[in-house]
Amino acid sequence: MRTTLRSGLTTVVALSLAALFLFLLGCPAETAEETVTRDTLTIAIGAEPESLDPVNMTSAPAATVGEHVIERLIYMETDGSLVPMLAESWSANADSTVWTFNIRQGVEFHDGEPLNAEAVAINLRRFVDPDVGAAYAFLLGSVQEITAVGEYELELRLAQPFAPILSHLSHSFIGIVSPAQLEGLSPSDAIEIPVGTGPYVMNAWNRGESITMSVNDNYWGNTPQIENLVFNFIPEASARIVALETGEADAIMAVPPQDADRLDANPDIDVVYETSVRTIYISFNNVREPFTDRRVRLAMNHAIDKQAIVDGLFGGNAFVADAPVTSAVFGHTAVGPYEFDPDLARELLAEAGFADGLDVTIHHPTGRYPLDATVAEAVQDMLADVGVNATLETMEWSSYLAFTAQPPESAEYEMFMLGWGTVTLDSDYGLFALLHTQQWNPNGNNRGFYSNERVDELLSAARVETDPATREEMYAEAIQLIWDDAPWIFLYNEGQINASRSDVGGLIHHPLENLSAWDAFFID
Amino acid sequence: MSTATATDATQVEQKRKKTSEFREVLKHVVRNRAAVAGLAIIGFFLIVAIFAPYIATHSPTQTSLVSRLQTPSAEHLLGTDELGRDLFSRMVFGSRISLNIGLISTLIGVVVGVPIGAVSGFYGGKLDIITQRFIDIMIAFPGILLAIVVVTVLGVGVQNVMIATGIASVPVYARLVRGSVLAAKEQSYVAAARAAGLGDISIIFKHILPNCLAPIIVQSTFQIATAILWAAGLGFLGLGAQAPTPEWGAILSNGRAYIRVAHHLTTYPGLAILFMVLGFNLVGDGLRDALDPKTR
Numbered sequence: 001m002r003t004t005l006r007s008g009l010t011t012v013v014a015l016s017l018a019a020l021f022l023f024l025l026g027c028p029a030e031t032a033e034e035t036v037t038r039d040t041l042t043i044a045i046g047a048e049p050e051s052l053d054p055v056n057m058t059s060a061p062a063a064t065v066g067e068h069v070i071e072r073l074i075y076m077e078t079d080g081s082l083v084p085m086l087a088e089s090w091s092a093n094a095d096s097t098v099w100t101f102n103i104r105q106g107v108e109f110h111d112g113e114p115l116n117a118e119a120v121a122i123n124l125r126r127f128v129d130p131d132v133g134a135a136y137a138f139l140l141g142s143v144q145e146i147t148a149v150g151e152y153e154l155e156l157r158l159a160q161p162f163a164p165i166l167s168h169l170s171h172s173f174i175g176i177v178s179p180a181q182l183e184g185l186s187p188s189d190a191i192e193i194p195v196g197t198g199p200y201v202m203n204a205w206n207r208g209e210s211i212t213m214s215v216n217d218n219y220w221g222n223t224p225q226i227e228n229l230v231f232n233f234i235p236e237a238s239a240r241i242v243a244l245e246t247g248e249a250d251a252i253m254a255v256p257p258q259d260a261d262r263l264d265a266n267p268d269i270d271v272v273y274e275t276s277v278r279t280i281y282i283s284f285n286n287v288r289e290p291f292t293d294r295r296v297r298l299a300m301n302h303a304i305d306k307q308a309i310v311d312g313l314f315g316g317n318a319f320v321a322d323a324p325v326t327s328a329v330f331g332h333t334a335v336g337p338y339e340f341d342p343d344l345a346r347e348l349l350a351e352a353g354f355a356d357g358l359d360v361t362i363h364h365p366t367g368r369y370p371l372d373a374t375v376a377e378a379v380q381d382m383l384a385d386v387g388v389n390a391t392l393e394t395m396e397w398s399s400y401l402a403f404t405a406q407p408p409e410s411a412e413y414e415m416f417m418l419g420w421g422t423v424t425l426d427s428d429y430g431l432f433a434l435l436h437t438q439q440w441n442p443n444g445n446n447r448g449f450y451s452n453e454r455v456d457e458l459l460s461a462a463r464v465e466t467d468p469a470t471r472e473e474m475y476a477e478a479i480q481l482i483w484d485d486a487p488w489i490f491l492y493n494e495g496q497i498n499a500s501r502s503d504v505g506g507l508i509h510h511p512l513e514n515l516s517a518w519d520a521f522f523i524d
Numbered sequence: 525m526s527t528a529t530a531t532d533a534t535q536v537e538q539k540r541k542k543t544s545e546f547r548e549v550l551k552h553v554v555r556n557r558a559a560v561a562g563l564a565i566i567g568f569f570l571i572v573a574i575f576a577p578y579i580a581t582h583s584p585t586q587t588s589l590v591s592r593l594q595t596p597s598a599e600h601l602l603g604t605d606e607l608g609r610d611l612f613s614r615m616v617f618g619s620r621i622s623l624n625i626g627l628i629s630t631l632i633g634v635v636v637g638v639p640i641g642a643v644s645g646f647y648g649g650k651l652d653i654i655t656q657r658f659i660d661i662m663i664a665f666p667g668i669l670l671a672i673v674v675v676t677v678l679g680v681g682v683q684n685v686m687i688a689t690g691i692a693s694v695p696v697y698a699r700l701v702r703g704s705v706l707a708a709k710e711q712s713y714v715a716a717a718r719a720a721g722l723g724d725i726s727i728i729f730k731h732i733l734p735n736c737l738a739p740i741i742v743q744s745t746f747q748i749a750t751a752i753l754w755a756a757g758l759g760f761l762g763l764g765a766q767a768p769t770p771e772w773g774a775i776l777s778n779g780r781a782y783i784r785v786a787h788h789l790t791t792y793p794g795l796a797i798l799f800m801v802l803g804f805n806l807v808g809d810g811l812r813d814a815l816d817p818k819t820r
Contacts, residue, residue: 237781238781238783258782258786259784259785262784305589308589309589311589311590312589312592313589374606377587377607378587378589380768381586381607392766392767393680393766
């Protein structure tokens with residue numbers, strides 16, 4: 001019994017200490033003295049890349065870290081324009097089925113191997129190799145043949161015209177690594193530390209902690225001014241902020257909206273608000289009762305006060321979605337938003353036979369997107385107002401992705417929250433992958449089993465159509481049909497909030513959720 | 525006639541003895557200041573829990589995005605949370621959940637654990653060996669870990685948290701009662717009962733267990749405190765009560781993200797958990813001292 005007393009007392013002491021700690025945390029932090037040596041830039045991000053092997057990369061954090069080391073043929077500027085990277089120029093034949101890329105000359109990989117057309121071809125072939133099973137192989141799904149036709153001339157043959165091919169080639173995951181690194185690599189093997197052509201050379205990956213890089217003195221472009229670059233992984237947002245405030249980190253990504261104002265008031269810190277191309281939605285399981293009834297789906301769209309979520313939770317640093325893709329994306333047409341009208345929602349539910357209410361389950365991630373769980377709770381309460389009794393269920397991110405990837409017959413979910421960043425800035429990536437019938441689980445990312453014959457026709461036709469004006473018309477019609485069908489509760493387009501120390505300049509905050517440091521410098 | 529009078533006299537004697545025993549314990553508890561403080565704390569939370577709807581100033585679940593993250597004011601006594609819900613009202617209703625979890629899970633532990641321990645201790649032999657090895661396995665897991673395993677199997681939610689923390693406390697009772705029964709079954713009153721022709725079941729439940737009550741009561745007081753703490757821990761990990769249930773651990777966990785801008789969201793639930801656990805621990809200590817003849 002003495003032990004119980006002691007453990008009871010220990011608990012009390014521990015709790016008191018915790019309370020004291022919490023109180024101290026509430027007090028303003030003192031400005032710590034600058035400890036960072038001036039030749040190292042430290043960036044703290046929330047999630048660790050799952051891999052930096054191009055064929056295994058799947059997330060924005062992986063793209064952010066990876067693009068400092070490995071480069072792709074084409075780079076997408078912050079304004080969405082496509083500019084040469086490892087390809088100096090490109091051209092297509094009359095029907096856009098044969099593309100020729102002139103590879104940049106005089107570029108060397110970090111291991112001294114020369115970059116040439118064959119090196120690129122080896123990488124692209126690996127990317128589409130079914131035995132390798134690259135997660136984003138679909139980016140090059142239309143490519144039939146990859147040939148190095150000259151020392152610096154690469155030819156891609158397509159089965160049929162594929163309009164967004166160039167923006168797909170600008171995707172961060174199609175990075176080119178040294179062929180020496182791929183030699184003798186079996187299809188199931190992965191590269192741990194990629195050897196690319198980028199402005200920084202990756203030195204070490206301390207799992208769970210950091211990735212360190214040093215400048216590539218042999219870089220083909222402008223050599224970065226800062227000698228060393230470190231990416232720290234700090235999942236807890238509050239800890240990330242403390243790291244910035246104390247100078248342990250020079251820049252951080254994903255500042256929670258509620259902390260932005262406080263950070264902005266600190267003269268040593270700059271807060272950067274940037275748009276993003278990510279749309280957050282709650283999808284219905286469109287083949288499951290009662291979500292097969294359009295009135296139910298419409299009702300829930302009308303029940304949610306999107307503006308209140310954007311203003312209240314995000315402090316205005318987000319935008320109510322007016323289409324399934326954001327306005328920066330090619331093909332976007334504003335068709336919404338659904339008006340917030342609880343009375344209409346109740347009416348629609350009553351018409352659908354749910355005058356007495358309806359029980360649903362909403363699955364949502366926690367911590368993957370800013371305020372995701374909080375938004376889910378806000379939605380739950382708004383739905384309750386119109387008689388929809390929603391139960392919230394959350395899961396760890398990788399199990400969540402697996403759970404929502406079930407084929408229709410075994411899918412156990414009713415409604416689920418997800419986000420999608422259309423990082424190619426082309427509607428094909430945002431609409432085809434999420435809403436085409438061909439892309440139903442397990443073939444693609446249509447996890448809500450939406451299906452509309454006319455939408456399928458339009459999305460398929462827009463892929464092979466080469467005239468931009470015609471494509472825009474096709475997407476406009478498809479977006480209107482999708483909107484009217486309401487397969488999702490369309491919520492909002494995220495904004496990004498990053499922050500950096502005021503003595504750091506030249507960081508690129510990219511709408512594609514990348515933070516790039518190759519042009520960064522210290523302000524003395 | 526004389527037999528009847530004798531029986532009556534014995535009953536009266538027993539009753540008088542019971543009452544005096546109770547008084548004796550009460551006297552010791554009341555003399556122990558720490559225990560009285562503990563009782564006062566528990567009493568306070570009990571009143572809050574019972575009269576929650578009258579004490580709360582707002583609905584514990586009604587959100588209001590325009591008035592989120594407000595600091596304590598006359599309108600919102602403890603401020604508002606990340607969805608603009610009134611923290612005071614959530615804390616008040618949260619006391620119900622914590623007390624419920626503490627009491628019900630302990631009851632589960634007692635109802636399941638005590639018979640297992642009693643039977644195992646009374647019969648001994650192979651049954652005892654098998655049961656105790658099984659209990660050893662359960663004890664090998666730290667209680668909170670066992671509770672997490674059970675919640676993972678059953679799914680999240682308040683009910684399952686009660687079951688999980690209840691199951692996690694079963695080995696504690698089984699082990700405790702087995703020890704007491706082992707000592708008690710050698711007593712002469714057991715031999716007397718057996719000589720009187722009583723069956724095993726009634727010997728265990730009518731004669732042995734009543735004599736093992738003291739350690740069970742003391743253990744239960746501590747167990748309530750532990751269960752409340754485990755439940756808060758599960759809530760903190762997102763495995764306990766689900767949104768929008770105002771469970772203290774969950775409120776604390778949600779508030780963590782806002783610690784720099786609205787520390788009231790973590791301070792108050794933290795203090796509430798602290799005091800409730802402290803209350804039960806103090807009473808447990810007092811009861812143990814009062815029930816132990818050596819410390820009187």
